Amino acid sequence: MLKRKNEYNYFDAFADLAKYSYKLAVALNETLCNFDHSNISEKVKAAHEIEHSADYAKHDIMNRLVKEFLPPIEREDITTLTQEIDDVTDSVEDVLIYIDMFNIQSIRPEIIKFTNLIVTCCKAMDEALEEFKNFKTSKTLRDKIIEINRLEEEGDALYVDSMRNLYHTSKDPIELMCWTEILHRLEKCCDTCEDVADIIESIVMKNS
Template structure:
């Protein structure tokens, strides 16, 4: 627990997760309104979020270097900070690939995937709000379980989407583009689950 006037690492985790949630919302809204917006502006907006997240992550590490007695193990703070930041990076990667591959329209299942990523990031944000009180929280465990369940939904969606793609298209360029994009989307869900797994491990070590 953070004492009064001390740097609160748990608040920092929540702040980092806000960047992830923001990036997921930008991705979903950009693809949902694809064709009616300026993609380059959205990429710039996304990069600004990613850059701010990097600064926030470095602040956590810099604070930790000066910390005498952190509330949880240093390695756990560094790992959790990095893995939350990895989500933001993974989400940005999707939008970058959309631009690189010169995508002209968005497949319906892609919007299902981006909504799932928003849900996953939101559940993670709620879980991290509870994380500081992990010894007493009545909802943290259920939030972690929900993130794991959403990741499983992501796996199923990825398998079905790729299978459907290869059943309906024989165009090698189209197959290459959407296989890569779907893989990047699935990695976003994996990144969320990785944070949830870290949280569970920290709870178990400190309970």
């Protein structure tokens, strides 16, 4: 059956939503690689504008779904996947918020490794969602999902190494508290990308 020209494409909407996560991950990485404490509030504001745009895109999907007679996949799956993608964007923004809130003056080297990894994770998620529209015939979607899982495992290992290094090199309780929380937020970015991959895999299984 031919698709009507004005028919809403949820798969395109998922891919568009993921691009906000990737854009914010790139902004986070660039901010921390060129860290300047004096302008961190401006960077947080810019990040929030990206997150706010992502919220509008998420609400548009939900508003479309309310009026949809027969969505291409289950309504619950559309709702869950939309929220999980949005959670990635929120988690990336949280990292900058906590760096500002804790008045961080300089960035530890291992943090840059983490933000580089988050950019890679978000890019992999973006690519998986671009391919998701072809899930019934795709030869590469499964590999893209596996890659996100691999990157999340890399994030777990980096988290453990970074925490070990933190507690071996610092005895200052405030510094330990601040960086422990920030590292937790960084790890969560990778975890939420994997959550998106898990939902995609579940949808594919249910519709195959």
